[in-house]
Amino acid sequence: MRPLSLQFLIFVVTLSLLTNCKDKGxxxxxxxxxxxxxxxxxxxxxxxxxxxxxxxxxxxxxxxxxxxxxxxxxxxxxxxxxxxxxxxxxxxxxxxxxxxxxxxxxxxxxxxxxxxxxxxxxxxxxxxxxxxxxxxxxxxxxxxxxxxxxxxxxxxxxxxxxxxxxxxxxxxxxxxxxxxTSEFCKSCHESPSSGVSINGKRLMETYMEWGNSSFAKQGIQCQNCHMPDREHSWKGIHDEDFVRKAIETDWKIERTKSGELYVRAEFKSIAIGHKFPTYLIPKVYLRFYGIDVNGKRILMEESIIGRLLNTQLTEEYYDTRIEPKASHLVEFSYPIRNRNIQKVLWEIEVDPDEHYVRSFEESQNAKGSLLSQSTKEQIKLSLSEKKESRYTLFTLSLPVPVSLPQ
Incomplete structure (x- = not known):
């Protein structure tokens, strides 16, 4: 029986090895x-x-x-x-x-x-x-x-x-x-588990963000949004129309009894299967301006959506990115005083390459003397390209409500 058992064991081990090789995805x-x-x-x-x-x-x-x-x-x-x-x-x-x-x-x-x-x-x-x-x-x-x-x-x-x-x-x-399947994209759009992790998050977790979303549960893959009808354009944060269709805004202005303006604005992710924006490069700026009778713009409030890290990728300052189907809420009161503000503008600006610009400029300043002339020219051209990628997603306007009766 012992030789038979040994043969059986060898058979099982061999079969296991063959199966593992065969099943390699x-x-x-x-x-x-x-x-x-x-x-x-x-x-x-x-x-x-x-x-x-x-x-x-x-x-x-x-x-x-x-x-x-x-x-x-x-x-x-x-x-x-x-x-x-x-x-x-x-x-x-x-x-x-x-x-x-x-x-x-x-x-x-x-x-x-x-x-x-x-x-x-x-x-x-x-x-x-x-x-x-x-x-x-x-x-x-x-x-x-x-x-x-x-x-x-x-x-x-x-x-x-x-x-x-x-x-x-x-x-x-x-x-x-x-x-x-979304897994096809994972190799390049997900940092390895051994990669840099700050505050418990890797630098790029797009696949995991999607996997934890309702989109994954519904079977909506990366390709459904980024390759519709199998087109090979892979549109994303740099495309204004693509982003506009994926978000929704809602806001209101009220005037308090003390004469202040109360603004409540909601920026909602409605068709994005991962955090918005994913990765640490882009930033989205929500700015609110009061416009007086002379057309002068007065900055009342600014809120930033994104993940900000230092250029050495060792420290995180904030992470305000929006989860799928969630919102970024801005609430503030602004004292009008004697300013004759007629309306409020909500301007939404997208900077798809914010981190690159900051990182490249710091490298240029710190290492410029050590770089070849051709490399300096490449940085210069790249910075020009990155800075030009900024765009205004929306500019919304609401009139200032009349004073409440005393």
Whole structure:
């Protein structure tokens, strides 16, 4: 019996190991950084997909390409990112590239680490015309080891689906439901558990914020809002119309017996599946102005929505972000005295890149003398881009009510 028991034990252990390997999730391997090169050195290039240039993909997927080329995915390697190479260690820089330029073939443009023979051969095979924009590309999400992956058909099941998929260009594609789930986005939009944590919160917890929301319970995924109809634009905090549709405002003004103005304003998140704003970069300013008979603006109150950290990412000053379906409430009284205020303006300004501006300016001041001229120029261009991203979301107006009878 003992030999039989030992054989059975070996069988169970082996089966367990095989099962664990087999059950390793698609996303776990799909986003296993650093990603593998697309083809082996000795592979016949004629047997692989030749051109990974997004423009080439656009010959058939024109809608996706046109949306992508104006998206932040296509701009992931910009001046604000590139200038930091001079102040980061190679390990830190390579870690940043995992999300900003996932493919080894595009990373090789930006990091010496990936300029190996294996990667350069694959780069030559798949980008025969070179790489002008080593950003987050079509292949970054959709191709691994020359196999194309994508979401299931939007139009229901297809007859002879396997035959249909195999008859498509580039030998068809492999259907993965994960492309339609929020978890697909987690790899780049959620700080690792081992990352920096301040006041019990990591720097980026978008996936967890969504997971704790009613949106997750209802099955509403990131893609439902940020990729409607599967468009590849990934709109967010930088898009005015996108944000306007996701929030709601309500406010009132009363005049007290003592002659003061009482203002109560509610800024509500109605269609945002995570904290607003998520991450620590953007800030939203709620400013209230009294307008006198001469049209002069008098600042009465200011409230800020966001998470403010120092640029060293070691201290948090406040976190006033709004939970999904919750509100940011502003209440205050303002003494009018002899000021002839006719109306009150509520102005809502969004600064999508506040933390970047503050951080880049501090780096420029502290390290400017140590940076190369080209890096200084990149910081200058980036700061200009970031400052220009500010916009006014709403400007609301209410008349000042007449004095209450004594």
């Amino acid at each position: 698609f996303l776990e391997t799909h986003w296993d950084h650093p990603l593998q090169v697309q083809n082996e050195i000795n592979q016949n290039p004629s047997q692989s997909i030749q051109n990974f240039d997004p423009k080439e993909c656009g010959t058939c997927h024109s809608n996706q390409w046109n949306k992508w080329k104006n998206s932040f995915h296509a701009k992931s390697i910009g001046n604000g990112f590139l200038w930091q190479k001079e102040i980061l260690s190679r390990k830190e820089w390579d870690n940043c590239l995992n999300c900003h330029s996932p493919l080894p073939e595009t990373k090789a443009i930006l990091s010496e680490t990936y300029q190996t023979r294996e990667v350069l051969v694959s780069q030559k095979n798949h980008f025969p015309n070179g790489i002008n924009n080593p950003s987050i590309q079509c292949a970054s999400c959709h191709i691994r080891k020359d196999m194309v992956y994508g979401p299931p058909s939007r139009y229901g099941s297809l007859r002879n689906q396997d035959q249909y998929l195999n008859s498509l260009p580039h030998n068809g594609f492999k259907v993965q439901n994960e492309f339609t």
